[in-house]
Amino acid sequence: MKTIIKNTIILLALLGAFFQVNAAQNFIYQDAVLKDDNGKTAKVFVGVPVTIKEEIGKNVKVSIKGFMFKDEVYSTKSKDLLVAKVEKGFNVNQKDGNEVELIGTLAKELTASDLLDVWGEHEEFYFEMCTQCHAGPEVNHHTMMEWEAIFGTMRGFAKLDEEEASYLLRYLKANASDGFVKTKH
Numbered sequence: 001m002k003t004i005i006k007n008t009i010i011l012l013a014l015l016g017a018f019f020q021v022n023a024a025q026n027f028i029y030q031d032a033v034l035k036d037d038n039g040k041t042a043k044v045f046v047g048v049p050v051t052i053k054e055e056i057g058k059n060v061k062v063s064i065k066g067f068m069f070k071d072e073v074y075s076t077k078s079k080d081l082l083v084a085k086v087e088k089g090f091n092v093n094q095k096d097g098n099e100v101e102l103i104g105t106l107a108k109e110l111t112a113s114d115l116l117d118v119w120g121e122h123e124e125f126y127f128e129m130c131t132q133c134h135a136g137p138e139v140n141h142h143t144m145m146e147w148e149a150i151f152g153t154m155r156g157f158a159k160l161d162e163e164e165a166s167y168l169l170r171y172l173k174a175n176a177s178d179g180f181v182k183t184k185h
């Protein structure tokens, strides 16, 4: 009986954590174009966290945060992961220093709250390519910087071409301990 209660509590705690993530956050489902009020565009990339401000028919108005360098917005000041590429004249809300907020609309179907929807295919490719010699390492046990370094060797081992390498490295960094999907381990 005791173990049943214990397991139930653990399960509830896990579900709680899971739904918290889901309720709070949506993500860019695939590379997409964001439009500001003047019709200027920004390219936003898969996995970027978005806050939905408003639903307008089939579209959503979203807020995306990051650090801007020239026309590029990154998830961190150290430019670890690309969030968006902004067209000249795109309306950018400047905060402290390089910190910015982009607000614009895109099709609602280009956002998703379920991380499996966003990263499922990447994950499959990861297991296909990276478990030939060893078990697939837990992606969130490394930081973005660590992945950058490890991947330098492993992409050669897995014989990835340019496109496959950047596809996979984005998955690894986005899901790293300090990536888009912040999980504590």
Ligand code: HEC
Binding pocket: 129, 130, 131, 132, 133, 134, 137, 150, 153, 154, 155, 157, 158, 168
């Ligand atoms: C051809 C075999 C092979 C393939 C394919 C391979 N690895 Fe490895 N991996 C190794 C070997 C050997 C080591 C241990 C030696 C080393 O660190 O260089 C290792 C170590 C690692 C480590 C631990 C490194 C550390 O410093 O803690 C990680 C993480 C890793 N691999 C990730 C990957 C990823 C991601 C891929 C897919 C892109 C991949 N591996 C594909 C052979 C492989």
